[in-house]
Amino acid sequence: MLRVHDFMASSRANGPGRRAVLWVQGCSRRCPGCCNPATHSFQGGRTLEVGELCSRIEGLAATLEGLTVSGGEPLEQLPAVLALLERLRRGSRLSVILFTGWTFEQVASLPEAPTLLSCLDLLVAGPYDATRRRPGGLRGSSNQTLHFLTGRYTLGDVLEVPEAEILITPAGEVLCTGVDGSGALAGLTDRTGEGPPS
Ligand code: SF4
Known part of the structure; x- marks a missing residue:
């Protein structure tokens, strides 16, 4: 089972091309200024069977370039995330991008690192640092690192x-959505003088 915050079947701002996006639920890091605090609680979201999620993504595969996994912290649910990614790697041509708040060195020290990294085309690593905010190129802050695998x-x-x-x-x-989704929403709000429709 995977605790999921949200799933989007089509996005253009979470990696190259048209991608499905999976936001997992739960992150213990609590970076100050995190743009998605609703993903932090491990009690929030909903639980989904990995097989059910895989089937849904595979059903969309013909329309997609790939899958992006974000959060929340995907590595805090590593067994379920690995089960999902290994099945997609075996059974589809979808590319896979994963965002983590862990540094690359922390990821590489995991016993599961070889398997995990073999399932990814791109890893975006490192915690969000609001003092080094620089949205762009899939990074929210300049300390985050890109690993083309x-x-x-x-x-x-x-x-x-x-x-x-x-x-x-x-x-x-x-x-x-995207690395500056909250900034874009703030800009929209500023221009209209109103909040988003409720
Ligand atoms: S690791 Fe990511 S989801 Fe977790 S608090 Fe930091 S920015 Fe937010």
Whole structure:
């Protein structure tokens, strides 16, 4: 089982191309200024069977470039995340990007590191540091590091990814994603003088 904060079937601001995005629920790091504090609690979100989630992503695969896993902290649910990524790696051509608040050295020290890294095309590593905020190129702050683990992507591909996207659902809900999603929402609010529709 994986505790999930949210799932988006199509995004352009969470990696190159059209991607599904999985935000896991739960993060014990609590970086000051984290743009997604609703993902911190390990009691929030909902639990999903890994197989169910895999089937949903595989059903979308023909329309997607890849999957991005973010959070929350994916590595705090490593067994379930690995089960998901290993199945997708075996059964699809989807690329995989994973965001973690752990440094690359911390990731590399895990016993599961070889398996995890073999499932990823790009790892974005390191905690968000509000004092070094610099949204762009999939990084929220300049201390975060990019690790291209296959030849699938280059720094140029990453620099072309929009910093944010704003989506309005059929129900009128405003959703902001990307490394500067909250900044984009604040800008939208500033321009209109109103908050997003509730
Ligand atoms: S590691 Fe990521 S999700 Fe966790 S508090 Fe830091 S920025 Fe937020």
